[in-house]
Amino acid sequence: MKKQNTTREIAGENSRRQFLKLAGYGTLGLITGGFWPRLTHSAASEYPGTISKTEFLPDLDISLVAQPDEVAVLPGKLTQVWRYHAMMHKGDKNRVIELPRSYLGPIIKANKGEKIRIRFKNQIPDESIVHWHGLHVPAIMDGHPRYVIPQGESYLYEFEVKNRAGTYWYHPHPHGRTGPQVYQGLAGLFLVSDEQEQAVGLPDNEYDVPLVIQDRMFDPDNQLVYTSGHRMEQMTGFLGDWIMVNGMPDFILPVSTCAYRLRLLNGSNSRIYKLAWKDGRPLTIIGTDGGLLEMPVNRQYVFLSPGERLEIWADFSDSPVGFETSIISLPFDTGGMGGSRMERGMVMGGRMGQSQSLPNGAGFSIFKIKVAKHVKKIQPLPQKLSEIRPLKQDEAVNFFRPRQFYLTMRHMQWSINGRVFQMEDVADDEIVQLGSKEIWEFNNTGGGMMHMMNMPHPIHLHGKQFRVIERSGVMHNGYVDEGWKDTVLLMPGERIRILVDFDDYPGMFLYHCHNLEHEDMGMMRNYFVREQ
Ligand SMILES: [Cu+2]
Numbered sequence: 313m314k315k316q317n318t319t320r321e322i323a324g325e326n327s328r329r330q331f332l333k334l335a336g337y338g339t340l341g342l343i344t345g346g347f348w349p350r351l352t353h354s355a356a357s358e359y360p361g362t363i364s365k366t367e368f369l370p371d372l373d374i375s376l377v378a379q380p381d382e383v384a385v386l387p388g389k390l391t392q393v394w395r396y397h398a399m400m401h402k403g404d405k406n407r408v409i410e411l412p413r414s415y416l417g418p419i420i421k422a423n424k425g426e427k428i429r430i431r432f433k434n435q436i437p438d439e440s441i442v443h444w445h446g447l448h449v450p451a452i453m454d455g456h457p458r459y460v461i462p463q464g465e466s467y468l469y470e471f472e473v474k475n476r477a478g479t480y481w482y483h484p485h486p487h488g489r490t491g492p493q494v495y496q497g498l499a500g501l502f503l504v505s506d507e508q509e510q511a512v513g514l515p516d517n518e519y520d521v522p523l524v525i526q527d528r529m530f531d532p533d534n535q536l537v538y539t540s541g542h543r544m545e546q547m548t549g550f551l552g553d554w555i556m557v558n559g560m561p562d563f564i565l566p567v568s569t570c571a572y573r574l575r576l577l578n579g580s581n582s583r584i585y586k587l588a589w590k591d592g593r594p595l596t597i598i599g600t601d602g603g604l605l606e607m608p609v610n611r612q613y614v615f616l617s618p619g620e621r622l623e624i625w626a627d628f629s630d631s632p633v634g635f636e637t638s639i640i641s642l643p644f645d646t647g648g649m650g651g652s653r654m655e656r657g658m659v660m661g662g663r664m665g666q667s668q669s670l671p672n673g674a675g676f677s678i679f680k681i682k683v684a685k686h687v688k689k690i691q692p693l694p695q696k697l698s699e700i701r702p703l704k705q706d707e708a709v710n711f712f713r714p715r716q717f718y719l720t721m722r723h724m725q726w727s728i729n730g731r732v733f734q735m736e737d738v739a740d741d742e743i744v745q746l747g748s749k750e751i752w753e754f755n756n757t758g759g760g761m762m763h764m765m766n767m768p769h770p771i772h773l774h775g776k777q778f779r780v781i782e783r784s785g786v787m788h789n790g791y792v793d794e795g796w797k798d799t800v801l802l803m804p805g806e807r808i809r810i811l812v813d814f815d816d817y818p819g820m821f822l823y824h825c826h827n828l829e830h831e832d833m834g835m836m837r838n839y840f841v842r843e844q
Pocket of ligand 1: 726768769770825826827830831835
């Protein structure tokens with residue numbers, strides 16, 4: 313593995329971080345667009361429960377606490393979880409929506425252009441930090457694992473919402489501990505709206521339904537069971553045998569006879585869903601990770617890998633009251649590992665017993681929909697959903713020589729270009745220039761003797777929404793690559809090219825596999841946006 317002394321800027325950021333940690337808050341008073349936190353000694357010495365005297369005037373000022381809790385998930389004993397709770401200090405109280413009967417964190421709703429302050433307090437017995445998945449925020453606001461805080465401490469987030477309307481989410485990002493912390497319940501949606509979206513006139517309020525899909529495993533006492541930590545289990549990733557929606561098992565969505573906007577997030581650690589309607593009609597996709605598509609697209613099925621979002625238009629105006637259908641996951645082959653040959657081999661070897669009842673790629677129902685009420689409400693599917701500027705890949709500075717990233721395994725260890733995560737490590741070929749557009753190519757073709765060890769990898773870039781230029785090696789029709797993305801699935805044998813615009817926010821960001829067990833074992837790297 314190539315090691316390199318990180319650049320001077322990075323070292324500087326690091327020492328500052330030490331100071332900030334001593335000061336109580338991870339950071340104070342960052343002005344959006346800036347790189348360094350604006351910090352004064354007086355601000356730093358304030359008690360963490362108070363707010364810095366900076367020019368940041370938030371539209372929404374929210375306390376977000378991660379803390380142990382217990383919820384009724386299954387009949388009988390309560391389940392011990394970790395859960396985000398929120399409190400609104402300033403702003404409309406309805407912008408923070410707690411989900412009843414759920415371990416999931418509250419849904420935070422913001423508008424593009426709003427300034428958000430989030431006072432995160434870590435009350436779980438583990439170090440943690442919050443990452444705003446999909447949001448375009450400065451490096452120090454992004455929840456890099458170098459900013460973790462121990463139990464009892466706080467981290468102050470202040471950023472402007474720059475993203476277009478869409479379904480984003482937040483979850484912990486401490487290195488090596490993201491999988492177990494998300495699994496324990498720490499995750500929530502962050503919904504952004506903007507004027508463009510509002511002008512389209514999509515179903516809203518009760519007709520705009522967030523659906524977070526996850527899998528879990530419970531012991532006979534209703535307590536969550538995570539992986540045993542065996543290497544082989546980590547190689548595959550955690551797979552539960554209960555499919556949860558919004559933190560609830562056997563989820564049923566009662567609907568009226570009208571159109572719905574279903575916002576799906578795959579918040580699972582490792583499980584990939586091959587989404588389809590049970591009755592075989594095509595899915596009408598209106599949005600992906602980075603918000604609405606330009607126009608709706610139909611697919612017989614779509615893969616939704618960990619971290620990805622999909623927005624579906626579902627119209628029940630022709631269905632009688634009493635009609636039932638389901639969103640299902642169709643069976644699929646995951647390639648070498650994680651559900652087929654390899655895993656079955658392991659079962660016979662007696663290991664990985666727990667993940668075998670519902671392997672990755674098994675078919676099952678995710679949730680049921682029941683038409684429960686008749687309403688007179690006609691809402692046609694808009695044919696134009698948003699503006700997405702045409703892809704101009706020749707604008708990339710490396711148009712003729714895209715950056716290459718190979719997803720490979722070495723010595724029972726998933727890696728990117730043969731490297732694994734090290735907190736401050738950035739290689740020469742992981743430094744990009746602020747203000748440039750680049751093509752990045754990810755390659756999951758394995759090859760050689762290791763071919764049977766290939767697995768699907770959902771690749772996620774922090775801080776950026778990007779566009780998919782092309783895919784190759786694809787043997788199916790399960791992708792919606794038309795819109796803005798921050799997480800893309802590469803099935804074994806696939807190669808993908810994306811276009812990323814590093815237009816602003818210098819500093820250190822992550823790119824990694826969003827299979828959380830892969831991420832935790834180090835299938836993650838820094839990239840550094842250099843300002844000059
Ligand atoms: Cu992976």
